[in-house]
Amino acid sequence: MSAPDSTTGTQAGHQPAARPRSGSGRYIGQRVPRKEDSRLLTGRGQFVDDITLPGMLHVAFARSPIARGRIVSIDTDVARDIAGVHAIYTQQDLAPFNVDLLSFYLVPPEVETTPLANGRVAYVGEPIALVIADSRPVAEDAASLIEVVFAEEDPVVTIDDARRGMPVHPGAEDNIAAQMGEEEIDEDLQAQLDGAPHLITHRVVHQRISQSPMETRGVVATRDGAEELTLYITCQSPHLVARWVSLALGLPQTAIRVIAKDVGGGFGLKNHPWMEETAVILAAQLFNRPLKWIEDRYENLIAANQAREQEMVLQIALDDEGKLIASHGDYSVNNGAYPQLSECNIAVHMFVWAAYKMPRYGFLTRGWYTNTVGYAAYRGPWAMESLIRETALDVAARRIGIDPIELRRRNLVTLQDQPTTSCMDIPLEDITPAECLEKLLQAFDVSAFRKEQEAGRLQGRHLGLGIATYVEPTGAAGAITTMTGELAQVRIEPTGKVTATMSTHSQGHGTATTMAQIFADRLGVAYEDVTVFEGDSSRGGFSPGAAGSRQGVIAGGAAIMAADLLATRVRQLAAHLLEAEVDAITVDDGMVHVEGAPDKSRSLAEIASTAYGEPDRLPPGFEAGLEAQYRYQPPPMTFSSAANACVVEVDIDTGFVKILRWISSEDCGTAINPSVVEGQIAGGLAQAIGMVLLEEVRFDARGNPLAATYKDYHLPAISDVPDFEFVHASTPSQSVGGMRGVGEGGAIIGAPALVNAIxxxxxxxxEVPVDLPLTPTKILGVIEGRDLRSKPDSDQHQFIAEHTAAGPQVEVPATAAGTADQTAAPADIRVDGDWNMVLSTPMGPQEMTGHFETDGQALSGYLSSPEGQMEFTGTVEGGNLKFDLKVQKPMKITLKYTLAVNGDKIAGKCKMGIFGSAKVSGTRA
Amino acid sequence: MKPAPFDYVAPATIDEACAVLAEAHGGAAVLAGGQTLMPLLNLRMSQPFILVDIGKIAELKGISRANGGTHVGPMTRQCDAIESKILAQDLPVLVQAIRHVGHHQTRNRGTVGGSITLGEPAAELPATAVALKATIEVRSIRGTRQIPAAEFYIGPYMNVLEEDELVTGIRFPEWSSGHITVFHELAQRPGDFALVGIVGALAVDSGRVARAGLAWFGMGPTPMRATAAEQMLLGQPLHEIDPQAVAESAIADTAPFDDQQASAEYRRTVGMRIFARTLREALRTREVA
Structure with missing residues (x-):
């Protein structure tokens, strides 16, 4: 643990692990009532649509009715004449701002993404024009009168289309948005798979999901003079939005304040603004009036970024005892046209076997562009790893004839096995899935269930038990630009009340409560006397907010550290004022006591009043006031673990699934508030139920969304969700306070538990093909051994085949091809000099400058990026360059570059250890 | 609210409402409970020039007995119909069907006439009206018409109403006391439209089926009357009914479709099954009684 990097006093040598003597320990771990609830339950929450500013106008968008085509013309004349319409903007009007959207990593996405359609449309619902009017209805009236002429083209809709169809983005070679891993399975691995006593090949198809936050996207943007921009925007972190807007809009001189007091759920959709929000922010600057846009549910279901839509094949080799030998995974994810990040979900492969003793794993992972709305995160974005592994293990158990619980016991990494590293080099020190499983089995009598199941089958009742285990990296910090530590600022006011400002942000999950519990506990004050402010970028400091199951872990740690710094100051001051030893001072329920001298007790308010108002009475060198702040940098990753059991009954006449019982056994370390923890798990499990049984974003062959209202997009309702039972394992983590993240776990482990039960x-x-959602139609098909599904849309495939065979519909520059595969000696092979290059890494494209010098076959030079400059030596033959670079972050790996120079272009690959290969491309500087 | 612009009137009488409808020449939409119309207005899938709110017309509300049958005013809220003593006695299966319409909250506003007039093919009440041989009473400035429910629907959300006509009542014929009720709905979540539904009644005289009324919902473009099954049941002694055989003939009168929730083949397979199961249970309940 490093020394506090930011304090208000002189607390050098403070030991975070040691509990100060102040604090009663009566709030951390308790089910205190949430501070937010009275406000939220009585309709006094403040969401974006509650904001009304003087002079505010309203925005509606004209959107693309087709999935793909060139915009021939946009005629806004008739629309502009509607009474109450102030302005209509297209990308042409916004172009002078020169804004290209940024990913979560604050770099431009691989594909240039403009706020409004830039000459082409690439999905149904893409915003083309923005209307500013007196009211939303008038804005919609006008939007419907904007005439757009398209030269329509045939869309690429599914992953399968993307593999074979025309590139979505003109000028691209193919539809691959991102790719890692090896295109061909390593020979040794293949031999291990082929030679194993048991080889399970398991395929999972995960449908596309709408994050469906209760509060849809929305923004109110107002420019106050040249220097200030205020945004009310529903988001997961006001600080991240402020940073994103400053960078994306190039506004270093503008003070940006982002306010989001209450948020009705984010789930990954609201990490940062996207097209519509950015267009509104720019329009507010252009028109110089406050503007409001509230996404309606129809817009949310067709035009807000969406998630999942993945296909994966996992091969698992096992021996006769069920011990894992080797595995290979091939994964694809539909990125849509403009993903918030060109994504191939490397985390799926990083964590697929993290909790298991799997000796060897190889993979290929790809993201595909299609003419559908873009990809964004959704609670547990890499959840496919648990879904496919846990369902495949059950298939393996049935195939080999081993009990599925026993199969897991033989292969899970237990506490005794640690420290160790996974087959993907993930260091494991304290994961507890095996321990969670044993705790789960204490709460659930498996043998009694098996008897009931057997008896039921004789009577035509079909019960099923699903068990799943998992681990999850939570509270990650330090490896990615935006995934920082968290800041806590706390003060004891002159009144004795405690006020804190945090970098946390509640999406409805109660961080103002849990953080207040920590402050009350560590400072020795009543919970009622603590107020936590968040949800405003002018409060606290940067953090990505509600992302990556991090706030309990990191902000919790920051709150503890800041509170302890402050508690120490209180005791120093009290010891001085009360003429006692510091060690004799305790603070409890807002009263300061001296051990053995009850007559010396004083209220904290009195001490605080002195601290602020009577500088002469303070100890020498004691800074006035009672304030402290701490930015906590946690361990790089903190693992949570869990095991779930789910019991279902399937009606074999109808294919309906009824969930009878569900037990969650999780280890989230210290549970600050078990009710909040259980709420997080239950919400995630409910979403998992939706994914397995109900929800689906579907498109027809022309890319038209088929679920545009909640009549067709079925979210789980209260009647679909059982009363979950909870078991808490609570192994403290190594982060301050011992918390482990719990925000996403339910949405990850729920799906395999339910699928396994079915x-x-x-x-x-x-066997049940895992093709989500498992609708009654699909389940009845398994029961009856015939395909009851609607006839596949054969038109679509035929259609695409015909059109791809017929030749390009869009111009593809003849020079587009130019990869390292072209190893034939090029004519122009001037290697020496500077090159601008882009490396497609798992965290988005990384720009860098390469400097090469050749001396015969010797190559030397450096690569320079914002992270720094690294020198290398290597070899050169013809135009082919080879060199290695050792890097420390995010992990210790050796990057092996193989590049080929062709004229003023350079292209090739970078082998990145276990991450596989990434494409490199560039031009002469 | 963010619909396209419209005028709004709330007439106090049926005659006034009919006059407005006649003047509007098809540009009007009738607002009853608004549980479908209001979302459609906001989605701009419905863009009437004038909204005729019939909520203030007293004569369109209420349930009464008349001429040996039961009259249901179209503006009767679903929540009130569920509480009706008359319906509980005369038409228990209608009450059962209304309990499956939407949710508590939507039934507080939604009306019996609104649901029946709209004609969502997977909804409970249009099929119930068809099964129970209801008559839809409509009026316009040109006069009145009595339309058998079975002839009222011509497609999804499409009926034979002329643009100037207003539904003024739903008249259910008398079903003898002690008739057998048939109802089953298979929906993914409570409150959803049916994947498959069956509703009906069998009047019994001297141990034989004296009248039969059966209809499917969610099994075609309109409520689908199970005519062949009705014919097959007529005159049959209750203890000789073969539910499986009746179900097989009933399925012939369906035209199910593929949609996001279920395939046509699923609907056919499961429809036949739940028809047989529901009829068997209804007959068994009768025996016990």
Whole structure:
């Protein structure tokens, strides 16, 4: 633990692990009532649509009705004449701002993404024009009168289309948005798979999901003079939005304040602004009036970024005892046209076997562009790893004839096995999935269930038990630009009340409560006397907010550290004022006591009043006031673990699934407030139920969304969600306070637990293809051994095949091809000099400058990027360059570059250890 | 609210409402409970020039007995219909069907006439009206018409109403006391439209089926009357009914479709199954009684 990097006093040598003597320990771990609830439950929450500013106008968008085409013309004349319409903007009007959207990593996405359609449309719902009017209805009237002429082209809709169809983005070689891993399975790995006693090949198809926050996207933007821009925007972190807007809009001189007091759920959709929000922010600057845009549910279901839509094949080799030998995964994810990040979900492969003793794993992972709305995160974005692994293990158990619990016991990494590293080099020190499983089995009598199941089957009742285990990296900090530590600022006011400002942000999950519990506990004051402010970028400091299951872990640690710094100051001051030893001072329930001298007790308010108002009475060198702040940098990753059991009954006449029981056994370390923890898990499990049984964003062959209202997009309702039972394992983590993240776990482990339960119930009928959602139609198909599904849309495939065969519909520059595969000696091979290059890394494209000098076959030079400059030596032959670079971050790996120079272009690959290969491309500087 | 512009009137009488409808020449939409119309207005899928709110017309509300049948005013809220003593006695299956319409909250505003007039093919009440041989009473400035429910629907959300006509009542014929009720709905979540639904009644005289009324919902472009099954049941002694055989003939009168929630083949397969199961249970309940 490093020394506090930011304090208000002189607390050098402070030991975070040691508990100060102040504090009663009566709030951390308690189910205190949430501070937010009375406000939220009585309609006094403040969401974006509650904001009304003087002079505010309203925005509506004209959107693309087609999935793909060139915009021939936009005629806004008739629309502009509607009474109450103030302005209509297209990308042409916004172009002078020169804004290209940024990813979560604050770099431009691989594909240039403009706020409004830039000459082409690439998905149904893409915003083309922005209307400013007196009211939303008038804005919509006008939007419907904007005439757009398109030269329509045939869209690429599914992952399968993307593999074979025309590139979504003109000028691209193919539809690959991102790719890692090896295109061909390593020979040794293949031999291990082929030679194993048991080889399970398991395929999972995950449908596309709408994050469906209760509060849709929305923004109120107002420019106050040249220097200030205020945004009310529903988001996951006001600080991240402020930073994103400053960078994306190039406004270093502008003070940007982002306010989001209450948020009705984010789930990954609201990490940062996207097209519509950016267009509104720019329009507010252009028109110089406050503007409001509130996304309606129709817009949310067709035009807000979406998630999942993945296909994966996992091969697992096992021996006769069920021990894992080797595995290979091939994964694809639909990125849509403009993903918030060109994504191939490397985390799926990083964590697929992290909790298991898997000796060897290889993979290929790809993201594909299609003419659909872009990809964004959704609670547990890499959740496919648990879904496919846990369902494949159950298939393996049935195939080999081993109990699925026993199969897991034989392969899970237990506490005794640690420290160790996973097959993907993830260091493991304290994961507890095996321990969570044993705790779960204490709460659930498996053998009694099996008897009930057997008896039920004789009577035509089909019960099933699903078990799943998982681990999850939470509270990650330090490896990615935006995933920083968290800041806590706390003061004891002159009144004795405690006020804190935090970098946390509640999406409805109660950080103002949990953080207040920590402050009350560590400072020795009543919970009622603590107020936590968040949700405003002018308060606290930078953090990505509600992202990556981090706030309990990191902000919790920051709150503890800041509170302890402050508590120490209180005791120093009290010891001085009360003429006692510091060690004799305790603070409890707002009263300061001296051990053995009850007559010396004083209220904290009295001490605080002195601290602020009577500088002469303070100890020498004691800074006036009672304030402290701490930015906590946690360990790089903190693992949470869990095991779940789910019991279902499947009606074999109808294919309906009824969930009878669900037990969650999780280890989130210190649970600050078990009710909040359980709320987080339950919400995630409910979303998992939706993913397995109900929800689906579908498109027809022309890319038209088929679920545009909640009549067709089925979210789980209260009647679909059972009363979950909870078991808490609570192994403290190594982060300050011992918390582990719990924000996403339910949405990750819920799906495999439920799928396994259904598969177990239907085992007598055969394996259940994991093609989500498992609708009654699909389940009845398994029971009856025939395909009951609608006839596949054969038109679509035929259509795409015809059109791709017929030749390009869009111009593809003839020079587009130019990869390292072209190893034939090029004519122009001037290597020496500077090159601008882009490396497609798992964290988005990374720009760098390469400097090469050749001396015969010897190569030397450096690569320079914002992270620094690294020198290398290597070899050169013809135009082919080879060199290695050792890097420390995010992990210790050796980057092996193989590049080829062709004229003023350079292209090739970078092998990145276990991450596989990434594309490199560039031009002469 | 962010619909396209419209005028709004709230007439106090049926005659006034009919006059407005006649003047509007098809540009009007009738607002009853608004549980479908209001979202459609906001989505701009419905863009009437004038909204005729019939909520203030007293004569369109209420449930009464008349001419040996039961009259239901179209503006009767679903929540009130559920509480009706008359319906509980005369038409228990209608009450059962209304309990499956939407949710508590939507039933507080939604009306019986609104649901029946709209004609969502997977909804409970249009099929119930068809099964129970209801008559839809409509009026315009040109006069009145009595339309058998079975002839009222011509497609999804499409009926035979002329643009100037207003539904003024739903008249259910008498179903003898002690008739057998048939109702089953398979929906993914409570409150959803049906994947498959069956509703009906069998009047019994001297141990034989004296009248049969059965209809499917969610099994075609309109409520689908199970005519062949009705014919097959007529005159049959209750203890000789073969539910499976009746179900097989009933399925012939369906035209199910593929949609996001279920395939046509699923609907056919499960429809036949739940028809047989529901009829069997209804007959068994009768025996016990």
């Amino acid at each position: 598969a177990d119930a239907l085992a007598p009928f055969g």
